[in-house]
Amino acid sequence: MKYKSFVYPYLIWMVLLVIIPFLFMALLSFSKSTGLSFDSLEFSLENVKKISETVYYKAILNSLLYGGIATIICLLIGYPVAYVLAFSKFKYKTLALVLIIVPTWSNMLLRIIAWEKLFLPNSILNSIGISLDLIGTPLAVIIGMVSIYLPFMIFPIYTVLEKIDTSLIEASSDLGLTPFKTFLKVTLPLSTSGIISGIIMTFLPSATAFALPARLSGGKLQLIGNIIETQFKTSFNYNFGSLISLVVVIVILIMLSIIYRVDSKGETLL
């Protein structure tokens, strides 16, 4: 094929919209400036000092903690679901799969509000005599995260499980392995790339969410996303905001390199 020239505008576009702002973000992180201008820019390590303040490093730790727990629960629920769907001969399998995506088309903020309304002490559940009163508890935040990000775990795993040649599984049981050992030695290793993509695709959005933790914790919990949002939208401290975002971008680059190792074609990312 001789259409190489189609790529060049895209390279310029990516340099302009990814690489240049990334470099500028790095510059802002280690300097002081008024807003987003070069005029008053001077080197400073103030932001680096600021990140060690309790509020901020706690937010980073909480992001890892909440994102991590939500991801593990998504994996524990998502893997069996993907497994059941991938190997079932259910007539309406495609429909079941599509119905897993449908909730993600429903507005995310409204789904968060729906959980919030259920978790408040006074809710529509009162009419059947229940008051959950979960707002402000870690459980509320975790349930919300799992409910919203679960499809991103199920899909990549389903994609790889569906491609597994079932004769491999039959061969393994013909050779005497128990179903459980077959799973451990054949199916699980063959689905690693899907698991890794799934983990990354659920961990990143849940650890960087800001509307969800703010609403479901009743404003008590601050994750890294809340800090970034405040810096850019309320206190307009672009320098400190950039430094925090830079931390996120570096984590993402590491994850991208892991995905590249297990799935260079990006088949599990859709």
Added chain:
Amino acid sequence: MKKIPKVLIVVFAFALLYLPIIVIGILSFNSSQVGSNFGTITARWYTEIFANSSLSGAIVNTLIVAFVSTIISTIAGTLIAIGIYSFRNSSRNRLLLLNNFPVVNADISTAITLMIIFSLLGLRFGFTTMLLSHIFFSIPFVILSVAPRLRELDKDLLDAAIDLGCNKFQALYKVLIPSIRTGIITGGLIAFTMSIDDFVISWFNTGNGFDNFSIWIYARLGRKTFSPSAYAYNSLVTIITIAGLVIYNLKTVRRLKK
């Protein structure tokens, strides 16, 4: 796995996914505006969707941005994917890796990087910046869905077209594009739904009062100006999509049976 745990885990997952959808549905018929108790059943919020001019304006904005960004990103993404597949293996993989970066990237950091570059370029925040940001995050998904079709393509197909007298561009739109059509359609659909649903990237890359549906909701969270008509609109869209999908699926299953 045994039958019962199998069904249980799937049902549990569906309950987690659909509980909020059901609650949104209930709140859309609930006369209480705050939604902290159940008043009476009403269709008021449905009739008010378009009477509420700020909400209907936001819905229209969402649709305009989604249509325009889908068309542009589908065309651009398809051509870029074809370009990427014109390269040999190692450069091709490097290009695909670059393309995966925005896909894996967390919404908030995509949002911040775009916000920074748009301010540096001196763009006026509003429709244009939101549209550009949607095109930016949609293109990689179009490329990802077109790529598998290109990989499956017979390499001699284009040579044959050219030998038979097509020029480079005729070969492109008469042979290549029709044979990767399904990938292009999938890519377009993904781009459209991503754009309709986006909140984070739009929130950081809009300004001057240009709202989409998500921003409209976010700006009114916990305020009196929030109207349950948002639940009504959302439920309407959900019901229509589910109905469409179920009908389409039943038809395909029936066709397969024949």
